[in-house]
Amino acid sequence: MRATLTLIGFLLSFSFHAQHLIDVYCSEDSCSHTVIDPEVLMVERWDTLAQSKFWKLVIGMTSDTCVVNVAHNRQILGYVHKDDWFCQTENEKKSYKDSVIYYNCLDSNTRIYITSGKKDFYLIEEVIPSISMAIDIFEENHVDPWYAQSILLIESPAKISYSNAGAYGPFQLMKKVARKMGLTVNNTVDERKDFDKSAYAASQLLKTICIPHAYRILCDLGEFEPTGDELWFKLFVLHIYHAGAYNVEKLVAQLDEPIDGMELIKWMWTHEYGNFKNASQNYSQIAIAAMLTLQDIVLEDCDYIFRCESNYYSEN
Numbered sequence: 001m002r003a004t005l006t007l008i009g010f011l012l013s014f015s016f017h018a019q020h021l022i023d024v025y026c027s028e029d030s031c032s033h034t035v036i037d038p039e040v041l042m043v044e045r046w047d048t049l050a051q052s053k054f055w056k057l058v059i060g061m062t063s064d065t066c067v068v069n070v071a072h073n074r075q076i077l078g079y080v081h082k083d084d085w086f087c088q089t090e091n092e093k094k095s096y097k098d099s100v101i102y103y104n105c106l107d108s109n110t111r112i113y114i115t116s117g118k119k120d121f122y123l124i125e126e127v128i129p130s131i132s133m134a135i136d137i138f139e140e141n142h143v144d145p146w147y148a149q150s151i152l153l154i155e156s157p158a159k160i161s162y163s164n165a166g167a168y169g170p171f172q173l174m175k176k177v178a179r180k181m182g183l184t185v186n187n188t189v190d191e192r193k194d195f196d197k198s199a200y201a202a203s204q205l206l207k208t209i210c211i212p213h214a215y216r217i218l219c220d221l222g223e224f225e226p227t228g229d230e231l232w233f234k235l236f237v238l239h240i241y242h243a244g245a246y247n248v249e250k251l252v253a254q255l256d257e258p259i260d261g262m263e264l265i266k267w268m269w270t271h272e273y274g275n276f277k278n279a280s281q282n283y284s285q286i287a288i289a290a291m292l293t294l295q296d297i298v299l300e301d302c303d304y305i306f307r308c309e310s311n312y313y314s315e316n
Contacts, residue, residue, distance in 0.1 A: 021135070033132035035298065036149050038291035040231055044262070046288050050074050051269055055282070055289035059124070061117030068100055071111035071278075072270050074285075077104055082116055121159060124293050127152050130170060134199045143203040146234060151202060151241065153290035154283065160193065168192045171202035181205050210237050213245035220249075222258025232261050235284040239268060243280040251276045 020037035041047050054074035058067060066085050068078040077100055088096065097112040134148035155172045162168050166175060169192030175185045181201035183191040191197045211228065214237045218224045226233040240248050251273035252264070259267060269281050 033128045034135055035128060035131050035294060036146055038295050041288060041291055044231055047292055051285040052288045055285050056292050058115055058118050059122045059289055059293050060119055062119050063117045066114045066116045069113050069115060071113045085114055122156055122290060124153060124290060125297055127156060137196060137199040138203045141200060141203040141207060143207045147206050150238060150287045153294060154286050169198040170195055171198050173198060173201060177205060206241065210240045214240055217249045217252060221252055224260045232265050235265050238284050238287055239280060242283040243276045247274045247276040250274060
């Protein structure tokens with residue numbers, strides 16, 4: 001959807017919580033699409049975290065460049081051309097990483113990642129029409145559409161493909177989960193590729209499993225009673241959506257003492273358990289970075305802004 005995007009207004013009074021919706025006008029197809037304003041990320045300073053900055057850089061960078069970075073905090077140490085990196089043997093790659101550690105006076109056990117740019121995958125602009133459709137579906141099922149936008153931005157439905165684990169569709173649902181949420185998935189039919197059905201299944205998964213388990217895990221962890229509107233709580237739910245409640249529960253059980261808020265999410269970014277590994281750690285980091293990128297795309301091409309009445313109300 002490479003076209004002029006015009007911000008034609010942000011809608012108020014959305015009753016799931018006081019978040020703003022933005023109408024974006026695309027001159028190419030003469031249509032307006034609704035997205036959620038990620039303003040709260042800046043208000044709470046999530047945009048200042050090293051991980052958020054790192055992934056925003058990666059999302060906007062072409063695949064021919066790789067970022068040399070420290071695994072646990074995503075500190076950027078330099079850049080290397082993709083061809084120069086991948087043409088090396090494993091021993092040469094190890095030697096290169098060792099030299100980076102030595103040059104930067106890092107601990108010898110420091111893990112170094114070489115992360116290639118992912119601009120070709122995260123087609124944020126092309127996802128905007130899908131977000132608009134998903135917001136309506138999630139709202140109809142009384143599920144906060146913030147989740148719809150976040151998942152779509154991470155999974156990038158502009159390029160639907162199978163994951164290594166077998167997830168498929170715009171919301172990357174596993175076969176077993178999709179069937180449990182009412183979709184038909186067999187040798188001849190896979191309803192995960194149907195956007196509306198996949199969106200409803202994803203909202204149902206969040207509504208009946210991810211969000212309730214998030215409340216339970218956090219209540220068991222300490223004297224936390226989240227309302228469900230907190231951004232850190234939503235990021236916690238995203239981790240359950242991706243890694244499963246069992247892995248998240250066992251992960252946070254490793255905490256020496258109960259923590260919540262941003263500190264809990266940051267802790268999850270640097271710890272592992274079971275299948276909660278690098279990809280799961282990255283999940284909410286990418287969500288934050290993709291939201292910030294979306295805002296840049298919208299505001300960069302913005303011609304004018306005005307307030308207008310919202311047509312979006314829930315029965316919650």
